[in-house]
Amino acid sequence: MTTFAWLKGHGTENDFLILPDPDGTVHGDLDAAFVAALCDRRRGLGADGVLRAVRAAPGEGAEWFMDYRNADGTIAEMCGNGVRVFARYLALEGLVDSSVPVPVATRDGIKVVTYDGIAIAVDMGVPRLLGESKVVAEGTARAARHVDVGNPHAVAFVDDLGEAGTLLEEPQYDPAVYPDGVNIEFVARRGPRHVAMRVHERGAGETRSCGTGAVAVALATAAADGNDPAPDEDVTYRVDVPGGTLHVTWRADGHAVLAGPAVIIARGDLTWLG
């Protein structure tokens, strides 16, 4: 039986359990089965993923490392909402000076977050627009744009988000294009530089929001709007997700900045009996 500190937070209802582990002595190498049990919404606490907060190694360029795990226990390179919730945790605990931009180490390198009231923006670096492949949902195959946001995405345009179906099953994709699996977004246009999306996340199923997914969707839409490979000036897309609204700015220097609310809703000590 072990007792450890935990917090729960979300960014547009993409929800995470935060496990403080500054020196790596509390959780060490997180066991995938333990993460999956914690994240399970019936036999555990429930979350789309876990953010283990551990001090970064010297010379990494940041004081804190976000050790991100999907709900099924798998490791992913990056999580856009996760890093924003992680940043909220760091500020809440007084572990960083939130009046200035803060670098956070991730498996996809350093991401710099900026605080603005309830919103937190993160410079996601330079995502890559790649080729076209196909995804199949509800028996219908659709063209999907391959976007690399540090993690893999396939973005399919639909007229109506209902066309994605229940998303209880993972849509089919080409494993030759995505040998490590893929996050799949369905996107519908809502107006100029305004879209809505649903996502089936690798390792988590359908979630209420996905930050890297919003970036992928904004870039695929911008490309479809003729702003490929990079806009002449900054362009901002509003991306509605089931859990709220995110904004993605594709800067003229190729960087994508993801912004939206990020909150911590609970904290405590947990005695895990499972």
Ligand SMILES: N[C@@H](CCC[C@H](N)C(=O)O)C(=O)O
């Ligand atoms: N919800 C995240 C993405 C989490 C990782 C993803 N499921 C993967 O396996 O790549 C986000 O906000 O970006």
